[in-house]
Amino acid sequence: QVQLVESGGGLVQAGDSLRLSCAASGRAVSMYGMGWFRQAPGKEREFVAAIRWNLNIPYYADSVKGRFTISRDNAKRTVFLQMNSLKPEDTAVYYCAADERGVGSSQKSDYEYWGQGTQVTVSP
Numbered sequence: 001q002v003q004l005v006e007s008g009g010g011l012v013q014a015g016d017s018l019r020l021s022c023a024a025s026g027r028a029v030s031m032y033g034m035g036w037f038r039q040a041p042g043k044e045r046e047f048v049a050a051i052r053w054n055l056n057i058p059y060y061a062d063s064v065k066g067r068f069t070i071s072r073d074n075a076k077r078t079v080f081l082q083m084n085s086l087k088p089e090d091t092a093v094y095y096c097a098a099d100e101r102g103v104g105s106s107q108k109s110d111y112e113y114w115g116q117g118t119q120v121t122v123s124p
Contacts, residue, residue: 002026009118022096033104038092
């Protein structure tokens, strides 16, 4: 069974940077599409970024384009989310997810495995 563990969240001020990591365990994890989602209190879980297993081409939500960067190290089975120029609106619990089809879509229903999440809080 695939397990995902996020880390790197914390409390920062607006304009600061933060790097999230998602450590994956399980067979053939490197062939999964990987995504990052976030959920703020009282709001729906929303797509942040994703990357396909076979193409190192990222896909981002409009709200984070130019500020966030998703990358992966298949050998280490780790996915990263570099977040720059953070805004208070970025405050949420961030989840990484794995898609066994390897697509790396923006649809949360396409992902079969989810981590527990890591809290990111951005103060004004």
